[in-house]
Amino acid sequence: MVIEEILPGGKGVKLFYFTKQSSKAIQYKPGQYLTFILSEDQSEIRRSYSLCSTPGVDDRLCIGVKRIDNGTFSRYLYDEVKVGDI
Numbered sequence: 553m554v555i556e557e558i559l560p561g562g563k564g565v566k567l568f569y570f571t572k573q574s575s576k577a578i579q580y581k582p583g584q585y586l587t588f589i590l591s592e593d594q595s596e597i598r599r600s601y602s603l604c605s606t607p608g609v610d611d612r613l614c615i616g617v618k619r620i621d622n623g624t625f626s627r628y629l630y631d632e633v634k635v636g637d638i
């Protein structure tokens with residue numbers, strides 16, 4: 553899934569929007585979440601993020617990520633990930 557836009561979502565929160573093309577591939581219901589995988593060296597870190605887009609209304613999938621000060625995955629998403637990343 554490709555990130556198309558990143559917007560501020562409030563204090564310490566960023567909203568990540570995925571391209572329409574990526575979003576089409578996923579059928580979902582309100583309350584569902586996605587699990588993302590970060591591969592580092594020999595290991596994998598997995599974290600779940602709830603979809604904050606609305607099926608049938610929003611044409612792009614969106615997640616909102618709160619940055620946890622000593623958090624591995626949320627800091628990576630918040631600080632490092634940019635538009636165009638997969």
Ligand SMILES: Cc1cc2nc3c(=O)[nH]c(=O)nc-3n(C[C@H](O)[C@H](O)[C@H](O)COP(=O)(O)OP(=O)(O)OC[C@H]3O[C@@H](n4cnc5c(N)ncnc54)[C@H](O)[C@@H]3O)c2cc1C
Nearest residue numbers: 585599600601602603616617618620622623624625626627
């Ligand atoms: C079903 C599901 C849906 C989720 N949806 C979202 C979502 O929509 N948005 C979102 O931002 N997160 C969501 N989370 C939480 C997310 O998966 C991660 O746990 C979170 O981003 C922290 O991961 P990390 O790797 O940054 O922190 P870690 O490296 O795992 O933790 C670092 C430190 O921060 C502490 N910590 C972890 N989480 C929190 C917290 N929330 N508040 C305070 N301290 C914390 C830990 O105890 C630890 O000391 C969801 C989790 C689940 C299970």
